[in-house]
Amino acid sequence: MRGLEWIIAVVLVFIGLHCLTVSAVWMFNPESIRQYFITLFRICLWTGIPVIIAVIICLFIKKYNTSK
Numbered sequence: 035m036r037g038l039e040w041i042i043a044v045v046l047v048f049i050g051l052h053c054l055t056v057s058a059v060w061m062f063n064p065e066s067i068r069q070y071f072i073t074l075f076r077i078c079l080w081t082g083i084p085v086i087i088a089v090i091i092c093l094f095i096k097k098y099n100t101s102k
Contacts, residue, residue, distance in 0.1 A: 051077060 035043075055074045063069045 051081075 051074065055070060055077055058073045058077070059066070059070045062073075
């Protein structure tokens with residue numbers, strides 16, 4: 035992928051996270067910017083942890099397969 039394609043992908047992911055966060059904040063406390071950032075942090079944490087675990091597993095598998 036070229037640089038422009040990466041930028042488009044990152045922007046689309048950011049827009050998706052923003053929409054998800056806004057809808058979650060709208061349910062609880064629509065006037066609070068603090069609640070927005072707390073919810074955004076929680077969403078990023080819940081989506082980031084499985085990605086990090088998957089990357090670590092893939093690195094271990096690659097290292098194990100290349101050592102044979």
